[in-house]
Amino acid sequence: MNYITVYFSPTGTAEKSSVSMIEALAEGKEFGRVDLTAYSTRETEKVFSTDDFVVFGTPVYGGRIPKVAAQRFARMRGQQTPCIVTVTYGNRDYDDALLELSDLVQANGFVVQAAAALIGQHTFGQIQVGRPDEDDLKENQQFVKTFLEKAEKNPRKGSVKLSIKGNHPYKAGGKGGMFRPLTADTCIQCGLCVKNCPTGAIDSDCSTIDSGRCISCFRCIRRCPVQAKNMNDSSYLAFAEDFSKKLATRRENEYFLPQK
Numbered sequence: 001m002n003y004i005t006v007y008f009s010p011t012g013t014a015e016k017s018s019v020s021m022i023e024a025l026a027e028g029k030e031f032g033r034v035d036l037t038a039y040s041t042r043e044t045e046k047v048f049s050t051d052d053f054v055v056f057g058t059p060v061y062g063g064r065i066p067k068v069a070a071q072r073f074a075r076m077r078g079q080q081t082p083c084i085v086t087v088t089y090g091n092r093d094y095d096d097a098l099l100e101l102s103d104l105v106q107a108n109g110f111v112v113q114a115a116a117a118l119i120g121q122h123t124f125g126q127i128q129v130g131r132p133d134e135d136d137l138k139e140n141q142q143f144v145k146t147f148l149e150k151a152e153k154n155p156r157k158g159s160v161k162l163s164i165k166g167n168h169p170y171k172a173g174g175k176g177g178m179f180r181p182l183t184a185d186t187c188i189q190c191g192l193c194v195k196n197c198p199t200g201a202i203d204s205d206c207s208t209i210d211s212g213r214c215i216s217c218f219r220c221i222r223r224c225p226v227q228a229k230n231m232n233d234s235s236y237l238a239f240a241e242d243f244s245k246k247l248a249t250r251r252e253n254e255y256f257l258p259q260k
């Protein structure tokens, strides 16, 4: 079996979650990564076989999977390829995102064997800072262990019955947020933000942002080597402070295994 994780992860939490899952599945063996975050990957196509086992990972945006992630995942084709779907969300709710991801990959030839909705540090404010943390990663390992034990006791190739939370039709969401990062005079025009932007929204001058393309993922803020990209805007700061208070109570990860 080849173990591969396929993810979209602007600020790295969904990546951390899905890599921890694939590492546990691979049990010390090598595993592959298909990182679909960069704009340059928007037309990447891959076909997986029954010898592959894939872990998909993405953040939740407005209770859905980000539209750009959905478009990139739609180019991944399975051939009855087993997979685990995971979404990582910022402690508010994942609403219909996990169900949406499961539906999407199933329609493309993957067989969803298990699923997880995991907590990651929220992009905005100071919410669940540092998550997924050591405890989260241990829980992921335990989940994979239980999954493997169940699979060994009851091997099956076809679809399994999972009760993933979510509704059809899905709620509206997934487009991204309305915050547009600012650029301070300290910008050295190194071009890292331009290169890293998942949607190609930043002009080569490093400061002009195409508002229609920006999804407020804040990857440019996190990757800027001189902290020139920022959200030091009073209305954002007021929102972030209030939002951080609202979402301060720790939520736990949720795991979905076959019922029998």
Ligand SMILES: Cc1cc2nc3c(=O)[nH]c(=O)nc-3n(C[C@H](O)[C@H](O)[C@H](O)COP(=O)(O)O)c2cc1C
Residues within 6 Å of the ligand: 008, 009, 010, 011, 012, 013, 014, 015, 058, 059, 060, 061, 062, 063, 064, 088, 089, 090, 091, 092, 093, 094, 119, 120, 121, 122, 123, 124, 175, 176, 177, 215, 216, 217, 218
């Ligand atoms: C535009 C946008 C919308 C978001 N919507 C939600 C949401 O509906 N529920 C939630 O709990 N977190 C939400 N988040 C937080 C992210 O899901 C969370 O921070 C995630 O861990 C980011 O993943 P990444 O580090 O892989 O980019 C949102 C973040 C952004 C940028």
